[in-house]
Amino acid sequence: MPESYAAYYEGYNNGKDQFGRNVANPAGIDLTPETAKKLGLAYLQNAWVIFTTDDFGGSNPEKLYKVIAGSFSDKQNALDREAYLESKGIECIIMQVTVSGKTYYRVQAGAYRERANAEARLQEVKDAGVTDAFIVYE
Known part of the structure; x- marks a missing residue:
């Protein structure tokens, strides 16, 4: 059993990893800051990242097709959407972005190198009622 799994689910090491951090995700992996940035994550941000083997290729490794399941100026609305989707079994994260000087909270339900994978995920989100x-x- 992985140490992070035991810490998260069974309280091993008081729920902490070998560095004394609270385990927030029992299946988590550490990414380099450069890789995290390419996935749209802030420095040292913990978040769900969904990928497929298609995500390792592509003509432009800097850009991804991101499924946005809502974009809100009020963070609580984004949190509500995230909770709704997760209740439907769809993992997502909230990304803060600035567009034309205004802050938005995007509910991101996946990021893919291949558009077909993003379109399939988009359909899942729409089937869950998010029109x-x-x-x-980007």
């Missing part, structure tokens, strides 16, 4: 979902390529 305002869309894909951005």
